[in-house]
Amino acid sequence: LAKTxxxxxxxxxxxxxxxITCSHNNIATNDYITWYQQFPSQGPRxxxxxxxxxxxxxxxxxFIPADRKSSTLSLPRVSLSxxxxxxxxxxxxxxxxxxxxxxxGTKLSVIP
Amino acid sequence: DAGVTQSPTHLIKTRGQxxxxxxxxxSGHKSVSWYQQxxxxxxxxxxxxxxxxxxxxGNFPDRFSARQFPNYSSELNVNALLLGDSALYLCxxxxxxxxxxxxxxxxxxxxxxxxx
Numbered sequence: 001l002a003k004t005x006x007x008x009x010x011x012x013x014x015x016x017x018x019x020i021t022c023s024h025n026n027i028a029t030n031d032y033i034t035w036y037q038q039f040p041s042q043g044p045r046x047x048x049x050x051x052x053x054x055x056x057x058x059x060x061x062x063f064i065p066a067d068r069k070s071s072t073l074s075l076p077r078v079s080l081s082x083x084x085x086x087x088x089x090x091x092x093x094x095x096x097x098x099x100x101x102x103x104x105g106t107k108l109s110v111i112p
Numbered sequence: 113d114a115g116v117t118q119s120p121t122h123l124i125k126t127r128g129q130x131x132x133x134x135x136x137x138x139s140g141h142k143s144v145s146w147y148q149q150x151x152x153x154x155x156x157x158x159x160x161x162x163x164x165x166x167x168x169x170g171n172f173p174d175r176f177s178a179r180q181f182p183n184y185s186s187e188l189n190v191n192a193l194l195l196g197d198s199a200l201y202l203c204x205x206x207x208x209x210x211x212x213x214x215x216x217x218x219x220x221x222x223x224x225x226x227x228x
Binding site for chain 2: 034043044045103104105
């Protein structure tokens with residue numbers, strides 16, 4: 001299981017770009033990197049997933065350097081509604097099962 | 113398209129009782145996973161089922177069990193409830209094709225269980 005490390009918390013002002021970096025030093029060759037967003041008392045919401053270089057969708061971008069030992073989630077122009085916990089995950093997909101191992105995530109607070 | 117649905121949304125039980133939580137996956141998804149999330153922590157993996165077979169199990173006691181039905185819906189059962197079982201129980205569905213690590217799990221809203 002590839003462990004991930006990310007900051008416990010971050011603050012940002014509305015309208016700014018937010019970058020949350022996650023380290024996953026022992027990521028395996030076939031592993032993907034996945035990010036989820038979670039609001040209090042709700043299920044995690046899938047944001048983005050990537051394997052290498054850059055992935056972009058309608059809500060975020062994910063930057064993965066060549067060595068894949070880290071990744072950065074970029075949220076453009078955050079608003080108050082982006083205040084949530086963000087989880088970086090490297091899903092375990094061995095031994096016939098697919099598991100997500102969550103850490104404590106990064107609590108993002110967006111300030112007006 | 114309907115997302116993952118879970119029932120009930122909230123539940124209160126007393127110690128020693130039994131509880132059954134239910135989950136319906138996204139249409140076309142054949143795999144269901146269960147997670148427990150205690151307040152202030154990230155979700156912890158309990159089980160994964162695919163095509164009615166258990167595919168993975170986390171580090172939970174035998175009081176926790178689950179099953180998957182032919183329509184791919186799933187139940188999580190917890191016997192002899194303890195105070196520490198109070199948590200948000202999350203169900204996630206996925207295609208189940210296990211295309212390397214590219215499989216994506218989509219979560220339901222969860223069932224909030226309170227054990228008194």
